[in-house]
Amino acid sequence: MSSRATISSMSTYAILGCGSVGHAVAEELVERGKDVLIVDRDEARVEALRDQDLNAQVADIRDEEVAGLVADRDVVLIMASDVEANEAAVTNIRGRNDEQFVVVRASDPVTSDELTELGADVVINPSSVIADAALRALESGELEYKARQLADVIEGTDGRLAIVTHDNPDPDSIAAAAALNAIAAHLGVEADILYFGDIGHQENRAFVNLLDIELTPYEDVDIDDYDTVALVDPAKAGEVSLDREVDIFLDHYEVDEEFDAEFADIRPNVSATSTILTKYIQEFDLSVSQEVATALLYGIRAETLDFRRDTTPADLTAAAYLYPFADHDTLEQVESPNMSPETLDVLAEAIANREVQGSHLVSNAGFISDRDALAQAASQLLNLEGITTTAVFGIVEDTIYLAARSKDIRLNIGRVLSDAFENIGEAAGHSTQASAEIPLGIFTGIEATEENRETLLSLTEEAVTQKLFDAMGVESESSSGSNGN
Numbered sequence: 001m002s003s004r005a006t007i008s009s010m011s012t013y014a015i016l017g018c019g020s021v022g023h024a025v026a027e028e029l030v031e032r033g034k035d036v037l038i039v040d041r042d043e044a045r046v047e048a049l050r051d052q053d054l055n056a057q058v059a060d061i062r063d064e065e066v067a068g069l070v071a072d073r074d075v076v077l078i079m080a081s082d083v084e085a086n087e088a089a090v091t092n093i094r095g096r097n098d099e100q101f102v103v104v105r106a107s108d109p110v111t112s113d114e115l116t117e118l119g120a121d122v123v124i125n126p127s128s129v130i131a132d133a134a135l136r137a138l139e140s141g142e143l144e145y146k147a148r149q150l151a152d153v154i155e156g157t158d159g160r161l162a163i164v165t166h167d168n169p170d171p172d173s174i175a176a177a178a179a180l181n182a183i184a185a186h187l188g189v190e191a192d193i194l195y196f197g198d199i200g201h202q203e204n205r206a207f208v209n210l211l212d213i214e215l216t217p218y219e220d221v222d223i224d225d226y227d228t229v230a231l232v233d234p235a236k237a238g239e240v241s242l243d244r245e246v247d248i249f250l251d252h253y254e255v256d257e258e259f260d261a262e263f264a265d266i267r268p269n270v271s272a273t274s275t276i277l278t279k280y281i282q283e284f285d286l287s288v289s290q291e292v293a294t295a296l297l298y299g300i301r302a303e304t305l306d307f308r309r310d311t312t313p314a315d316l317t318a319a320a321y322l323y324p325f326a327d328h329d330t331l332e333q334v335e336s337p338n339m340s341p342e343t344l345d346v347l348a349e350a351i352a353n354r355e356v357q358g359s360h361l362v363s364n365a366g367f368i369s370d371r372d373a374l375a376q377a378a379s380q381l382l383n384l385e386g387i388t389t390t391a392v393f394g395i396v397e398d399t400i401y402l403a404a405r406s407k408d409i410r411l412n413i414g415r416v417l418s419d420a421f422e423n424i425g426e427a428a429g430h431s432t433q434a435s436a437e438i439p440l441g442i443f444t445g446i447e448a449t450e451e452n453r454e455t456l457l458s459l460t461e462e463a464v465t466q467k468l469f470d471a472m473g474v475e476s477e478s479s480s481g482s483n484g485n
Contacts, residue, residue: 011101013037014070016061016089017080018045021105021126025077026054037073039066061085067092071100078104078120083111087118094119146265147283153228153248153263154187161191162226164218164242166234168197168372171207172272173233175292175299176250178213179277180230182292183284192226194218198372207298207334211291231261233273250276252303270314274299278318293325298334309432346373347380350392354381355465357474359388359408364461368394374403375435382407389413391468393460395440400460402436404429411472420471438464 013029015022018040026049029036038056040046049056059066061078062085070076076093078086086104093102104120106112112123154161161184165173177193184191193215199205208215223229223243230248249261252273267276274296281288281296288296300319304311307319350363361381365374374392381390382405389411393402402421406413414429417436421427425438440456 011074012072014039014073014076016040016066016070016076016078017082017085017105018049018056019079019081021081022077022079023049025079030054037070039069062088062092064092064095067096071097073100075101075103078102080105081107083107083115087111087115090115090118090120143279143283146263147280149263150183150248150265150280151187151284154184154189157184157189157228159227160225161189161228161230162221162223163191163193163230163232164234165193165195165215165232167195169195169199169204169215169233171204171295171302172274172299174199174204174208174213174215175295176273176277177232178211178292178295179274179281180232180248180250182289183277183280183286186284186286189228191230192216192221194221194223204372207295210330210333211295213291213295252276270312271310272300272303272315272318274303275312275315275318278322279314282321288322288325290325290327293322294327294330297322297326298331305432342368342370343373343376346370346392346394347377350377350381353461356387357469357472359386360469360472360474361387361390362465362468363390363392364457364465365392365394366457368396368401371396371401374401375405375433378403378405381405389472391417393464395456395460398440400425400436400438400440400464402438402464404434404436406432416468416471420467 012035014037015026015029016039018026018038022038022040026036026038036055038046038049038054039059039061040049040056041058041060043058046056046058057069059069061080066089070093078089080086080089083106086106090102090104093100098119101122102120103122103124104115106115106123106125107127108125112125115123163177163180163184165177169177174193174195181191181193193213194217195215196218199208199215207213228247229242229244230250231242231246232250234251246261247263249264249266250273251266252268252270252275254266254268265276270276278296278300281292297319300315300322301307304315307316346365346368349365353365354361354363361384363377363381365377368374371394374394378390378392381387381392388408389404389406391402391404391413393400395401402417404413404417409431412431414427414431414434417427417429417434421436421438425436427434427436429435440460
């Protein structure tokens with residue numbers, strides 16, 4: 001551990017080299033009531049500083065005597081534009097005192113490394129600082145501009161707004177939709193959240209029920225009754241088909257399909273659509289309700305695997321903003337729902353039928369009624385010792401449904417499923433979780449009937465398992481009947 005002093009509110013400061021950067025720093029420190037000594041070799045500049053009632057002395061910061069002059073200062077900021085002079089000052093100070101906290105100005109990454117090696121605690125490159133400040137200002141200005149555009153589209157609604165999630169919506173999609181609904185209400189527009197498919201995963205059902213989020217099946221409404229349509233977080237569902245044009249499009253994934261939306265905000269540089277909507281909540285200065293804050297925080301946590309997957313600074317700052325407003329007791333209940341008998345049956349079947357090759361597990365859950373149980377089984381099986389990738393599939397009527405999970409950083413499970421099935425079915429997902437749907441007849445050519453269930457199951461298991469292990473880059477031993485234990 002370093003023995004150097006830490007900076008406290010009572011620290012004293014020295015600034016060596018007082019050009020425009022040093023002067024600006026000196027004025028800010030004095031404004032904060034700090035004790036500041038300025039050293040510069042330019043006599044006229046020192047006189048001007050003294051005229052401003054600043055404590056300034058004439059000396060060349062290259063001289064060894066300067067290290068003694070500032071030896072009683074807790075913090076030394078070396079701000080000259082001459083990098084060689086700055087290097088000499090650092091060398092002299094470190095040769096005399098290893099306790100002072102030293103901040104030095106550099107001119108480029110190479111001199112930054114050199115100054116760090118000489119003993120600087122912090123190295124500042126003004127051009128990088130300016131670039132970072134410019135990017136932050138650009139981001140802030142762009143968000144303000146886009147918030148005005150979004151408000152214009154919502155406020156231009158003559159009637160109701162339809163907010164459509166992706167198929168079988170997950171927490172990120174539901175939370176983002178709930179947040180957009182809150183923004184619409186703030187702008188005086190009524191909205192409905194519509195969804196395709198089912199909300200079958202137990203955590204998702206608990207999430208919706210505990211937070212009292214009102215969702216309406218898409219088939220229960222006539223989309224033409226809505227003046228404005230927003231599509232939220234649809235990319236993970238693959239191809240999206242609506243019966244009319246989209247006015248608002250929000251997602252954190254790029255999509256293959258072209259949408260001619262009046263307003264679009266697609267940010268692949270964040271990991272959750274909930275993060276995007278949190279930024280809009282802040283920009284609209286909206287008093288976020290506990291329900292919406294809890295939903296958005298859970299949406300971010302679910303999408304980033306509790307900040308362990310592809311988490312960006314924007315995700316973290318959004319979560320930090322939401323944290324004080326969220327109901328953490330409800331979050332705990334959402335994350336620990338009771339497991340249904342159907343899910344237990346699927347999990348038991350998946351355990352019994354598992355085949356393991358290396359650290360990869362593939363299992364056939366047989367004929368099922370709740371396809372969302374497959375995702376829960378895949379997640380549970382990932383906890384088995386030595387397993388880094390799981391894929392569980394089952395048959396519902398005439399379709400094979402598959403859910404996969406992975407914690408192997410070398411393997412993108414979304415790409416694995418695409419490679420295996422995109423030419424014969426639909427696959428969607430990313431590096432750690434993915435899903436696929438394949439017509440049953442692709443593998444068997446046999447129509448599903450009660451009499452041939454076992455034959456279908458056997459043919460499907462062999463074909464799907466082989467394709468999965470091939471795509472994962474391992475050889476299947478299904479013909480030997482191995483279950484990996």
